[in-house]
Amino acid sequence: MKAPGKKSDSRVWLVWSLVLTAIFCLQGRLQAQDAQYGIEERIPWTTSKVQGSPDPALPYETERAFPQLKFNQPLVVATAPGMKRFFVAERKGKIFSFDYQDQGTSETELFLDLKQHVPELNEIYGMAFHPRFEENGYVYICYVLKPGLPEGTRVSRFKVQDANRLHCNPESEETLIEWLSGGHNGGCLRFGPDGYLYISTGDGGPASPPDIHNAGQDVSNLLSCVLRIDVDQRSQDLPYAIPVDNPFVKLPNVRPEIWAFGFRNPWKMCFDPKSGDLWVGDVGWELWELVYRVEKGGNYGWSIKEGRQPVKPGNQLGPTPILPPTIAHSHREARSITGGYFYGGTRLPDLKDTYIYGDYSTGKLWGLRYENQRVNWHQELANSTLKVTAFAIDDAGEVYIVDIEGGAFHRLAPIKESDHNPDFPTRLSQTGLFESTEKHQVAAGVIPYEINAPAWADYATAERFIALPPDTTIEVVQKRFWNFPKDTVLVKTISLETERGNPQTALRLETQLLHFNGARWQGYSYRWNEDQTDATLVPTEGDSIKLEITDAGHPDGKLNYEWRVSSRAECAVCHTPYQNYLSVLSFEEAQLNRERKFGDIVDNQLRALAHIKVLPESVWNESKGTKAHYLVDPHNTAAALNLRARSYLHANCRHCHRNNGGGGSTIELDASFDLEAMKAVGVTPTQGKFEILGAEVIAPGDPFRSVLLYRMSKLGKGRMPYSGSSIVDVEGTRLIQEWIERLPTRPHELQFEIARQRNRQVNLLEDAIQIEDQDFSGQKLQEVLGTTSGGLMLLNALDRQPMSEDTQKQIVRLATQGENPLVRDLFERFLPEDQRVKRLGQNIDHRALLSLPGDSREGKRLFMEMAGLQCRNCHRVHQHGKELGPDLTQIGKKLSRQELLENIIEPSKKIDEKYFTCVVELRSGKVVSGLLVRRDDAGVVLKDAKNELLEIPVQDVETVVMQKKSLMPDQLLRDLTAEQAAHLLAYLESLK
Template sequence: MRFQKNREDESTGLVRRINRVGSFFGLIGLLAAPAFSAEPYPCRQTETPIRLDGKADDPAWRHAAEIPNFVMPWVKEGDTEATTSTKAKLLWDAKYLYYFAEMEDGDLRATRKERDGELWLDDVFELFFKPSPDQTGYYELQATPLGTLLDIYYPDREPGQYDTYKNKDRFGHAVKVVVNGTLNDDKADTGWQVEGRIPWTDFKPTGGAPKIGDEWKFTLCRYDYDSRFENKQQAELSVSEDTMVIRDFHKHENYGTLKFEGVFDPKTALPADLQKIGGLDTNLVGSPDPPLPYRAQRALEHIPISRLIDFQFEPDTKRMLFIDQPPGTKGSRLVRLLDRKTGETEVLMQSPENTFYSIEFHPKFAENGRFYLSAFGQMSSAREQRRVQIREYRMTRDKAATVYPETMKVIIEWDTWGHTGGAMAFDDDGYFYVTSGDGTGDSDTRLTGQNLSVLHAKVLRLDIENPDEGRNYSVPPDNPFLDLENARPETFAYGMRNPWRMVWDKKLKRLWVGNNGQDLLEQVYLIERGGNYGWSVMEGSGVFYAERPRGPHPFLPPTFEHDHGVSRSLTGGMVYEGDVLPELKGAYIYGDHSTGKIWAGRHDGEKVTWNEEIADTTLGISQFNNDPVTGDLLVSHHGNPNDGGGLYRLVPNPPDPDAKPFPKKLSQTGLFKNVADHEVRDEALPYKVIVPQWADGAEIDRFVTVPTDNPTIPFGGNRGWNFPDGSVAFQTLSLGGKRLETRVMTKQDKEWVGYSYAWNDAQTDAELVPTEGGEIALNDGKTWKIPSRIDCMNCHSRAANFILGLETAQMNLDVDYGDGFVKNQLAVMDDLGLFLRHGAAKRTSTMRGTPETNSRLVDPFDETNPDIDARARSFLHARCSGCHREAGGGNAMMHLQHFQGPEKFGVINAEPNHGNQGLEGDDVRIVKPGDPSKSVMFIRCSKTGPGKMPPVGPESPDPKVVPLLLEWILQAKEEPPAESGD
């Protein structure tokens, strides 16, 4: 401010504002007002630069000390607190002094645009600093709602100094302003915010940047003009320091003290018990099951391969062709391995426009040099729709290995919106087989699975040696559907979703095909001529959409099948022909891209004779093959070089003499200090969720741990948080004061696995429950069912990132930690350092924004909340969206996360695809607004037995759900019909 003369006291003639509203925007704040007059204001250091946006949303601001109330200490009588709220914070780093102020203002006024002009005649925020007690110089800086600045250095205090020094020095002072309202009119305004930085070079006249521990003198002040004042030119003036008993900010002897501190560790502000929470290494390592017979060992690691898709060996040579995707490149490339010893390779073809998926050599490659690639993409810049092409090329067979692009011809092609297929194989008669996917990204929305009139969702059989005129193949005369009207004659089998990898079994004279499932199951088929494999009426052996149109042939079951607890993206394999692993010779070997598991199976032509898991790896499996040189069983990992991408061999897995036995008792897990008293380790974080699961009335205590070598969690996202390996989430369920079971989820090798421990009658310990689950007899004659490990993983879906409840929207609530300490749970985790840090900023939060700005569910059963839609959506998100989301296990076209819009939400006026649950009439819907009796969701969430939701878990419906859904459906608004779901 300037030296002001003949101004009447700002405390007179003011209309006090009643019910003043101000947001508490500091997580680490001081409660008294004014806060820092007696004690120095702690200006805390930030390890990361502040990005100016006027919002103070950089993580460091959350740990800056707050000045929560400005005052008028010169007022002799009455309330000295300003009538309009001002909150301010300061931070510093090696380059800048930062400030942020949030000001309530119902009448925003600012017109002056000249830098260093008379800004005190507008609404303005001001800062005064006197760095050195040994020097007379001090600084004045101002910012208005227009973003206009004033910055002056006064070498001494003397009359007329404003005119003398206002344009003398050049400052690097910069700000960003956010105006909540409209300047200079009568519209309702709420306030403004300013975020600024001042480089230490601006303070060069008094010594520049401070050191930790240095103290300066300072004060902050604010002018607030308001039309409510009798004198429209009158402003309310308020300051941060109650030592300013005279309204003269050039009297720096009345300033408060500013102390420069190091980076603040918010953990120190938490109660002592919470400060103990941190990394914990438990004994939940390995598996209770016996070790598998094989493991993956790196092979040909000196070959430069990145994100390997397919690899095949040239017939009668030691040379290999492979398809990979180097980082930073588009599409894929075809590469030839020239020398196994040196790793010398040669790029034969680069394909930036599209991606190669599979390689297949002609049976007479040694004579004709013909080979085949399946390609996926737009194929040309003029074509928008993506397609799959099966292409033939010719190459020389010598070491130079020249591919002639001009020889390329398309054998067959089809359009696609998703699942491509593109696997290839030759049979003993030289006929050419090709797989095609259903052409969609989810749920066969084009209904191609059972449609024989299209090329999609098939195994095709072609004669490429005797092509018809005008195309590069003909149809073999014994194909199964030549006489079926409207059927594509190329079809050999149908009902496929996304057949990924195919191989001809020379002994069985049949094709093996691996097929990616949708929500619950993955399949392997030993193909029969003319077979219908069910998609999308069926998903393997399970019903998918029972009421969809069916092809004219009965459904054939999978030869091998695995649920999503162990397999989530099946990669078809090969028949092992080597001698290195004689017990596997002749077996079909296949695996999973997502879980890294590998299985082997045998079939005698009529039935399955053996099928077992043989290895559990960390590989993203994309292909299997026989190594013709060594006889090894090779597996490819679709990873980058720094992630171990490349080739592996299967080798016997000897027992690990150092392996610790998996805990059979809860007391052996390392999670508890005292199991009998249910006293968990100090390092474990107790947590709550806004919408807990229903477990037949059981009370649930929840905890989570992270490992000592990586005790952090990446924050954010709309799914469960991505915890590091070694993390454990566990909960104990009790009924009537008796502990029944403790459920444990442990993450190992990037995969979550669930186990249960059943408590004994004495309540002294709990025993590991077998794979198939178990039961506990209750005192009332009822039975408590403990889910199987497969049931655990059916709910803890891949689409939800497996871990339910531990997500932002569920964890964003205030928790009473005892002894009067109540704080937002996300903020506590942030203070504990549990959210992932980057680089050197080890004490800087990565929680984006504040708890208030992050997503949050509401309590569905809070009847005082009038927003019934938010309540119902929060319920559906917490209890149903683990499966009912894109690529979840819910087998429906509805996505029930709380943030979804009407189109994705897909329940209002949507027709059910899984029956009407006994409801009558053509107007039955998943949710029929205003009519619960016609709403399938209401029935399924309130019933027991077949058709209940959720299908696993509790035996009884939550009694609070019925009135919630009843009220929601009665008040639901009409929307256009959604895509069918349920």
């Protein structure tokens, strides 16, 4: 800019003077601030002391095979008889081949561009060459068109060119078989030792809700199956034949192609070259990843079960009983299983005859050996960073791993440079992170930071720090995706007051480290000693800390509390192994964008972190915009209610409830999503309605129909948050309840019935609170407690409405002594610990329960009087009870104690045909069920679970289906104590 001349107005000089003075003052202020921050220059810090792993190394690592080759999202690898080549199908339609004998090869040959031939193709999922390929030149390809097409997943036969067998003739396509396309298509093709083609199919649905077509047990279609067809023969109507020994060829209304069924998304299968057994990796849903040794006619449970976990227990069972998984991996170690092959090579002799498989999400690889009808060896082999979508095997039996993200082949190799570090610091003081562990004073270069919305952790608080290697900065890949430098460490020290409300009693419980080794985040926890001078590394399986907490608000005034220190595997559940903002959770723009005190200066934390080059300047510059994404303290009442509630859900729930987060439902609780994108508001829950009329995940305007609030408010099974907490966050539930109340209401198909029930409960509750007569008010309260929504209403009244102490005690007594566990779970927190029920739950230890002595007289009382069991309403013993189910007068003579227990836990496993459940769908759309009493030209008569007759005129009947399922609910014992269950078994055993 041109300087002012002599004739310039003196006022211009004055303005310039003021501007320059302001600039110099601002620079001085920033420099002064930097000095007070203690961050004028970031002090270098190295993480060498925490490099590697404290745990013994796994026996293998992965190494790159064919390092000169790279493909674009490879999904399928096949081999052709007579050729020593791999044929690699890329996701979007191109198939290449290369010579697998040459590890240094860089040459590939285009076998087929199927996308060019079929423009509407979305993905290739499977490929197999005919066993007599050398004679006939046939190759079979499974590909998928857009989702939702009735015939959108297709298996076609192609023929190679006569002149060049490395090129396929696209015009030779002949479609053999088709089924519904969707999120789960299966699509794996394998020729068995019998020469027949085996085809896997998925349930045709998305990740969630589970099995939207109810295809898992429906054998009238091709979904959720392994099919077996003869491609060398033709039938009258089909371009293939059905082998005569297929298991269901003679059953009416069953697709004869089915070899086995009940799979969710069988992703890659193979045959054991020695036994001929078929092995399948099946992608799980909420809790489990599954591996099956598949039997002829086998039913593998989906979607009645996911492994052993009930999902839709009310669905009609298929034609054969459910078989258990051969291997089930918890979602704590796997998220998307990929089936593999049996190793037959010579390079790794210790793995001879081992079935090798892996997981797409975690990169873990396992091996198992199966003999004499059981798995006799199973071990994790390697912990890779690969996204495993396929395996390959050559003619020598060498197994390769295919990484879709890197587009490369890998293989197992004995570990050369173990990441096991025998000198890994076993005490926090040895990590170099702290100048003084006793004073909890971090070393120079370890930078403290604060977040907007801490997660609820049973009143615990946390101090947070980050350390980056010298001369490094976090890189922004996308707006909310950050890449962290190798050897970044995040630190969190968790403290808990042993006297609620008294900060002087706070004890440091653990310090957690997240170390980024350049490929994945590794989590470690150090448990503080009683003197609070140092902390010791906990074992890989985790630890627990038992404390006695003084709490004036607790019924006892004190409580025995156990803090769980997570295992290394549990750390990886939330802190995923990949390098983005979801790995570190709290170190993100939305959490860091806040004012913070630096000495005597208050400034924006992002600006400070950008100034010292922890973050790039772009993060700070963009955050100043009006559309910046940020969170707030959920308990800051000065902030907007919607922002507070969304911040709470973001901090506590979104790490699981997000795409591929591991949560069972597909709701999105990240605060950046709008209400519709959350897929939770006004949405029917997929994981149970808890007997709530008109239940929705979030019922706008009606918190008492909102399953999200119910789960937050309860103790016991189904409580949320799933991990990291065992105490209800009362303030948090109030916040979410108030937020739901303020959401605009939406119409519901049951709104009149809901309104009628709610008005009745409100009137009863008002009467009960106002009237001092305990007997009268007790009757009113009992009716309110008759529903889960009523229980939530009463819980809200206890927390927010004025009432006498006697009324409060009466509500708690009636709720906790009632027989409805769904309501009891809401009020158990008001009881002293020794009065809380220790329930069996779903995972019952049969052996331990059978070893308990029981009192048959007490068991008789439970049988006859305990409403939660309702045994007397369905079964008759001598002259007592009703005759809906079998007469139990001589049941102890027919069944052993163990058989009695098995029949109670799984009542549908062995069931007389006359006790099958009859399901009637009415023309109105309503569905009723019960035991079939009569069916004739006049209609259908059922006896329902209340032992009442339902007469349905024929003109109202749409369909009638008989289910091989008992009216008696599964897991009837789960809400009993072990002692109660033992008493009941003793009584039944005595009936001889």
